[in-house]
Amino acid sequence: MSAEAGSLAPLLPATLHVPRRRERAARVRTLALLAPAILLALLFLYYPLVFILQMSFTEGSSFLSPGGPISTTENYVTILNRYLPNVFVTLQLAFLATAVDLVFGFPFAYILVRKVRYRTLVRGLMVFPMFGALYIAFGMRFILLPGGPATPILQALGIASTDALFSLPSVVFAMSIFTFPFMVLNIGTALSNVDPTLEEAAACLGARPWQTFARILLPLTRAGLVAGALTVFGWSIGTFAEPLLLGSINEQRALAWTVYQRGVVQTDYGLSTAMGTVLLIIAFVVTYLSLRYSRGALVE
Amino acid sequence: MTTGVAPAAAASRVPARRPLLNARRLTDVLSHAYIWLCLIVFVLPFLALLGYSFTGPGGTRPAQNFAYVVTSFGDNLLWSLKISALTLIINVVVSLPAAYAIVRHSFPGKRLLFSVLTLPLYVPGAVIGISLVLTYNFTYHLTTSMWGLVLAMALGTFPLMLTPLVVALKDLPVVFEEAAECLGATKWQTYRRIVLPLIGPGLSAGLLLCFIIVFNEYLVTLFVHPPGLTTAPLRVFNQIRTAGLSPTTAALAVTMQVISFAAVLLFFRLFGTRHLKGTYLL
Secondary structure: OHHHHHHHHHHHHHHHHHHHHHHHHHHHHHHHHHHHHHHHHHHHHHHHHHHHHHHOOEOOOHHHOOOOOOEOOHHHHHHHHHOHHHHHHHHHHHHHHHHHHHHHHHHHHHHHHHOOOOHHHHHHHHOHHHHOHHHHHHHHHHHHOOOOOOHHHHHHHOOOHHHHHOOHHHHHHHHHHHHHHHHHHHHHHHHHOOOHHHHHHHHHOOOOHHHHHHHHHHHHOHHHHHHHHHHHHHHHOOOOHHHHHHOOOOHHHOHHHHHHHHHHHOOOHHHHHHHHHHHHHHHHHHHHHHHHHOOHHHOO | OHHHHOHHHHHHHOOOOOOOOOHHHHHHHHHHHHHHHHHHHHHHHHHHHHHHHOOEOOEOOHHHHHHHHHHHOHHHHHHHHHHHHHHHHHHHHHHHHHHHHHHHOOOOOHHHHHHHHHHHHHOOHHHHHHHHHHHHHHHHOOOOOHHHHHHHHHHHHHHHHHHHHHHHHHHOOOHHHHHHHHOOOOHHHHHHHHHHHHOHHHHHHHHHHHHHHHHOOOHHHHHHOOOOOOOHHHHHHHHHHHHOOOHHHHHHHHHHHHHHHHHHHHHHHHHOOHHHOOOOOO
């Protein structure tokens, strides 16, 4: 072997010369093909994010004042002192929406994968929530409005219309409808990889249904559940229309809405971008975790 | 049906007793009931708006509400369609070559690059909005141009185009391209006559996803829309905030959802649901 390699050695430079040049040409072509996408992402996502990160360390709208930016960490201190409830409400809403999706999504995905034959129809109807949280919030606001379609039901239950409309549950409900399809998608993908005979075997061996669920299904679909939950959580962090249209003053403190109020309406760029940064960091942590769990094998 | 018509005959034919409602049947019925209950809940907000849009100040007058959509909100609808169309064009131009390079070429850091390119999907809309409106204002000077909005939409949705294209290209064996090249086709000819037609369904899936999102997008639009340009979803949002609920606004929201749903149905009809696999929609 080694003797052969030695005899080939003088030939190597000559044989490698042409491929190397061709390789460089291929590199250039690859880069040219990727350039538009990379440029779009760089110019309209990564540069603006760096921009707001810088701006979040300046006072008010001083970043653009002729006197030059006034550096400060005051914005983050303000968030810690005055806006922690906003952060908590945002996390709470996302957490509750994720929990609702998990509890209702697992049985839905299970039945869909194992029992339902009219899957195309289900998929078609499940598209509706994806048209946007705005329409869901609008529709629910109309349903819950005093005198709206839900009034008799609420009266029978002894709940005042206004209590039902501007409340935490209605916001969480709207948010979980919006994200439900993503949860079902993730769990369904995991479930369709679980062999149904495993469940049959467990049943034959005398396991009760909840034992089959807890000891067979849950461990085998854990990755899908975690990925789904994280995806939903990450998307729910940026909730905007639901708290605004369905929430009380408390839920309306959700971060995304505060960013808009502070930044665009009151032009307090420093504070607004600092809040945006906090929101971004939460979203990135969640995304990083979910990408580690999800089917990242698309590219390789 | 047979059990209902002749229970005695059925019982005599089948010796073992088969109750109409055993535990297995019961769980089946409950399962399907659960699916349908969830589906009704999904469609409920839409149905409520549909019902609402059919009401008027003096009894039911759907025709007037929808006529109002065409006349008064017609501009907004046209803007929405125009912005969607331009965004889709940019998305295709950006994503097609990128997807081809990602699947067919080998280069280091491919996985990282894919993550970097799909990250816009995971950035909250309000953060994209505030960062873009500030850079548009102070660096790019795009605030008064419609292209600012179009590029913002393209940034937010091109990963939705990229993903189905990557999936479609991965499913396409490379032999077709090799055969075309052996037969003397240039790179461009191979691309246009072989690759593009074969990944058509994947391309359409991307178009559908992007269309649904861009056509109904209100949040980033709220931040970056140029003065005087209001898309239909933004109009819905503004109407609710300033004027409260009204049947005409509901009619506009219903119109938007019906157009979106028609696009979905058309896609399902033409290509089935298979090509949306691995994307963010089912």
